[in-house]
Amino acid sequence: MNKIVNIAIIGLGQIGIYLYNELNIKKKDIEIKTGKKIKIVAISAKNRNKKRRFPISKKIFYRNPLQIFSKEKIDILFECIGLPDGISKKVVETALKNKIHVITPNKALLAKHGDVLASLAEKNKVNLEFEASVAGGIPILKTIKEGLATNKINKVYGILNGTTNYILSEMENSNENFDKVLQKAQKLGYAEPGNPKLDLNGFDAFAKIRILSALSFNTKISKNKCIMEGIENIKLTDIKIASQLGLRVKLLGISEVINGQLFETVHPCLVSKKTYIGNVNGVMNAVITEGKPVGQSVLQGEGAGPGPTSSSLLSDLLSILRGNIKYPFGISNSKRKFIKPFNNNNYTNSLYLRFDVRDKQGVLSLITNRLAKYKISVKRIIQTPDKKNKKATIVIITHKTTEINARNCLTLFKKNRNILKFPTLIRLYN
Amino acid sequence: MNKIVNIAIIGLGQIGIYLYNELNIKKKDIEIKTGKKIKIVAISAKNRNKKRRFPISKKIFYRNPLQIFSKEKIDILFECIGLPDGISKKVVETALKNKIHVITPNKALLAKHGDVLASLAEKNKVNLEFEASVAGGIPILKTIKEGLATNKINKVYGILNGTTNYILSEMENSNENFDKVLQKAQKLGYAEPGNPKLDLNGFDAFAKIRILSALSFNTKISKNKCIMEGIENIKLTDIKIASQLGLRVKLLGISEVINGQLFETVHPCLVSKKTYIGNVNGVMNAVITEGKPVGQSVLQGEGAGPGPTSSSLLSDLLSILRGNIKYPFGISNSKRKFIKPFNNNNYTNSLYLRFDVRDKQGVLSLITNRLAKYKISVKRIIQTPDKKNKKATIVIITHKTTEINARNCLTLFKKNRNILKFPTLIRLYN
Numbered sequence: 001m002n003k004i005v006n007i008a009i010i011g012l013g014q015i016g017i018y019l020y021n022e023l024n025i026k027k028k029d030i031e032i033k034t035g036k037k038i039k040i041v042a043i044s045a046k047n048r049n050k051k052r053r054f055p056i057s058k059k060i061f062y063r064n065p066l067q068i069f070s071k072e073k074i075d076i077l078f079e080c081i082g083l084p085d086g087i088s089k090k091v092v093e094t095a096l097k098n099k100i101h102v103i104t105p106n107k108a109l110l111a112k113h114g115d116v117l118a119s120l121a122e123k124n125k126v127n128l129e130f131e132a133s134v135a136g137g138i139p140i141l142k143t144i145k146e147g148l149a150t151n152k153i154n155k156v157y158g159i160l161n162g163t164t165n166y167i168l169s170e171m172e173n174s175n176e177n178f179d180k181v182l183q184k185a186q187k188l189g190y191a192e193p194g195n196p197k198l199d200l201n202g203f204d205a206f207a208k209i210r211i212l213s214a215l216s217f218n219t220k221i222s223k224n225k226c227i228m229e230g231i232e233n234i235k236l237t238d239i240k241i242a243s244q245l246g247l248r249v250k251l252l253g254i255s256e257v258i259n260g261q262l263f264e265t266v267h268p269c270l271v272s273k274k275t276y277i278g279n280v281n282g283v284m285n286a287v288i289t290e291g292k293p294v295g296q297s298v299l300q301g302e303g304a305g306p307g308p309t310s311s312s313l314l315s316d317l318l319s320i321l322r323g324n325i326k327y328p329f330g331i332s333n334s335k336r337k338f339i340k341p342f343n344n345n346n347y348t349n350s351l352y353l354r355f356d357v358r359d360k361q362g363v364l365s366l367i368t369n370r371l372a373k374y375k376i377s378v379k380r381i382i383q384t385p386d387k388k389n390k391k392a393t394i395v396i397i398t399h400k401t402t403e404i405n406a407r408n409c410l411t412l413f414k415k416n417r418n419i420l421k422f423p424t425l426i427r428l429y430n
Numbered sequence: 431m432n433k434i435v436n437i438a439i440i441g442l443g444q445i446g447i448y449l450y451n452e453l454n455i456k457k458k459d460i461e462i463k464t465g466k467k468i469k470i471v472a473i474s475a476k477n478r479n480k481k482r483r484f485p486i487s488k489k490i491f492y493r494n495p496l497q498i499f500s501k502e503k504i505d506i507l508f509e510c511i512g513l514p515d516g517i518s519k520k521v522v523e524t525a526l527k528n529k530i531h532v533i534t535p536n537k538a539l540l541a542k543h544g545d546v547l548a549s550l551a552e553k554n555k556v557n558l559e560f561e562a563s564v565a566g567g568i569p570i571l572k573t574i575k576e577g578l579a580t581n582k583i584n585k586v587y588g589i590l591n592g593t594t595n596y597i598l599s600e601m602e603n604s605n606e607n608f609d610k611v612l613q614k615a616q617k618l619g620y621a622e623p624g625n626p627k628l629d630l631n632g633f634d635a636f637a638k639i640r641i642l643s644a645l646s647f648n649t650k651i652s653k654n655k656c657i658m659e660g661i662e663n664i665k666l667t668d669i670k671i672a673s674q675l676g677l678r679v680k681l682l683g684i685s686e687v688i689n690g691q692l693f694e695t696v697h698p699c700l701v702s703k704k705t706y707i708g709n710v711n712g713v714m715n716a717v718i719t720e721g722k723p724v725g726q727s728v729l730q731g732e733g734a735g736p737g738p739t740s741s742s743l744l745s746d747l748l749s750i751l752r753g754n755i756k757y758p759f760g761i762s763n764s765k766r767k768f769i770k771p772f773n774n775n776n777y778t779n780s781l782y783l784r785f786d787v788r789d790k791q792g793v794l795s796l797i798t799n800r801l802a803k804y805k806i807s808v809k810r811i812i813q814t815p816d817k818k819n820k821k822a823t824i825v826i827i828t829h830k831t832t833e834i835n836a837r838n839c840l841t842l843f844k845k846n847r848n849i850l851k852f853p854t855l856i857r858l859y860n
Binding site for chain 1: 448452456459460462463561567568569572573576577578579580581706709716721722723724725726727728729730731732736737738740741742744745747748749752753754755756760761762765
């Protein structure tokens with residue numbers, strides 16, 4: 001690489017504009033650390049004149065990012081648009097084919113097309129770096145690829161979405177319901193104002209889990225059908241009952257190799273307040289890896305926002321400027337295998353079940369009988385009557401049971417005039 | 431570097447022999463990840479015939495490690511002897527001068543001679559890697575050098591010694607005194623059987639703090655005079671009283687740039703049980719960095735033992751095999767500056783003071799008067815009488831005060847027939 005390194009930034013949203021400013025501020029520092037002078041020679045976004053947090057140089061502005069490749073000599077390109085396909089994919093592909101290193105925080109793109117793009121990068125001997133795609137400022141990908149490189153990792157899990165973690169924490173703290181807290185999160189900039197769906201339904205965390213699995217187990221990115229549930233159905237009632245039981249609701253992403261089979265999932269979990277993960281609150285992210293010989297490692301930090309994301313984007317930049325050419329997923333693409341999926345039906349957990357019922361004799365025994373039919377045994381029952389409305393809430397904590405038994409059993413409760421709603425299920429985490 | 435890489439391991443103690451075995455087991459995996467074939471061509475220790483955890487090849491054994499340099503062509507050398515000077519220093523120096531990459535877990539050597547050795551490595555264009563020297567299996571040095579490379583870090587602190595953390599946790603859990611728990615730690619292999627002094631008196635954690643400071647702030651390793659206290663004087667009584675107050679004793683290492691001045695310290699702290707650091711128990715280590723723009727990052731993992739240490743040694747090996755030639759401290763030695771030391775007298779904390787006194791009227795007012803003389807104001811007093819022996823324990827939590835005031839004030843208590851022992855002081859963290 002030459003002493004002067006030309007840089008393009010594609011996408012000037014929250015992340016892109018912050019990065020643009022950081023690169024300008026830190027030029028000197030980067031030169032001290034790497035011996036290279038960076039120069040931003042092209043930026044691109046939809047709208048040239050939009051009001052942005054930091055002023056941009058209009059001389060280097062392109063409305064169409066694809067024009068940049070013919071007009072400028074680029075060494076390193078930052079893709080900050082964030083789409084899973086379309087122009088994001090096109091820009092990254094074109095860059096790699098032109099032997100331009102790519103750095104991106106785009107988890108949706110990586111989770112969907114990571115294998116193809118990694119192979120393209122490898123073929124063209126350039127880097128494709130995506131530290132910022134998982135857990136914001138936490139350097140978890142580098143830690144897996146380098147810091148823990150020779151460990152045999154068999155499990156990686158954690159809190160991978162700051163928005164949902166903020167909402168769950170804030171519901172507990174403020175005693176306000178989901179909708180109200182979601183509005184607060186949007187006001188604070190934690191949740192997308194328009195469409196927070198991808199955070200709330202678990203999709204965002206799931207893309208990160210796919211990337212983490214591939215890195216941790218040296219496998220191709222899986223396309224397996226998995227259990228993916230978000231936090232949209234978590235009620236304040238559940239958070240309060242859980243709290244009385246010493247538990248807390250967390251949206252966990254979990255990836256594990258079980259008997260040589262890959263199990264990936266994202267769903268709300270009840271965890272003990274006494275555990276580490278039970279105390280990662282607010283917008284914090286945390287990733288836990290279990291490997292041999294290193295044992296358990298924990299990384300925690302701010303999971304979102306332009307500051308932490310930019311920290312990871314710049315660490316990727318330094319890595320490239322220092323001349324570290326690396327396989328995007330730690331090993332050559334040809335060495336990465338698919339592994340068989342674990343049968344989700346055999347996923348086993350204790351369950352928290354909440355039933356809204358008519359306060360009538362026989363309802364509890366009806367419930368327990370049906371559970372017994374699927375060999376789901378009860379560990380604890382908490383019945384709270386609501387005399388005035390002749391209703392009651394029955395919460396049952398079960399012993400461990402399989403996913404298939406739980407699902408089949410719950411369908412029995414669909415139609416019953418004494419059970420007022422389809423029961424709420426939250427899995428307990430270990 | 432050639433396709434075949436020759437390796438020497440100097441020192442076959444707990445760490446060295448584990449590493450020897452790991453390298454043999456993981457040859458194939460290392461080749462897949464780096465394209466290089468490693469070959470152990472020389473090992474060295476005092477005693478060829480000692481019974482070891484894994485069998486060694488005697489054909490490649492050297493009693494005198496310095497002979498290896500003339501007899502074998504070595505590419506990478508692991509120094510696992512662990513002395514701060516002497517043969518450890520000699521071996522590392524000779525290797526670097528012969529353009530051999532060096533990997534070592536030796537924090538004492540690094541804290542004492544790190545600057546000279548780093549400059550030697552830089553001059554000879556080889557790597558000097560020491561990830562394993564701080565916090566065992568936690569890749570904290572790589573995280574600072576690479577993952578957080580462009581952040582401005584202003585503080586790094588944490589629990590850096592697993593032995594002392596185990597002892598403090600176990601005293602609280604088992605209600606046993608220091609000596610008994612130390613014996614237990616020695617039996618379990620957490621504390622050195624012969625001389626656990628360097629763990630207990632804070633020296634080990636301090637060497638790690640010196641290394642962390644240099645990396646975090648891009649400075650030379652400081653030689654400043656600092657407050658260094660170990661846990662030898664922590665009594666079960668203090669742990670129990672702290673627990674009643676919702677606090678826990680932790681040996682913290684702290685390094686911070688305050689108004690452009692470097693402050694480094696290691697001492698027992700009282701931390702809230704509700705905080706993250708208050709819940710890092712047993713042999714666990716945790717390192718917290720505060721930087722901009724990334725915010726707070728936390729890394730936690732097993733801090734000691736051959737497994738975690740070996741994980742870090744191998745991550746350094748992979749980094750070298752992948753061809754990442756890097757400055758040992760992240761930037762060129764010539765760019766690393768000394769910064770002025772912070773005046774320890776101005777270090778400010780709330781204090782926990784425990785007095786063993788005669789149960790006589792006027793003693794409490796004597797104490798509070800003396801505190802007042804140094805403008806140390808009292809936040810909380812807990813007096814527990816021991817009627818039978820006509821004694822009492824007085825615990826005082828003060829508002830914040832400076833180190834100089836605390837020290838001067840405490841000297842007033844040295845000679846007094848009503849105060850039976852020199853008071854115990856533990857600083858509160860934040």
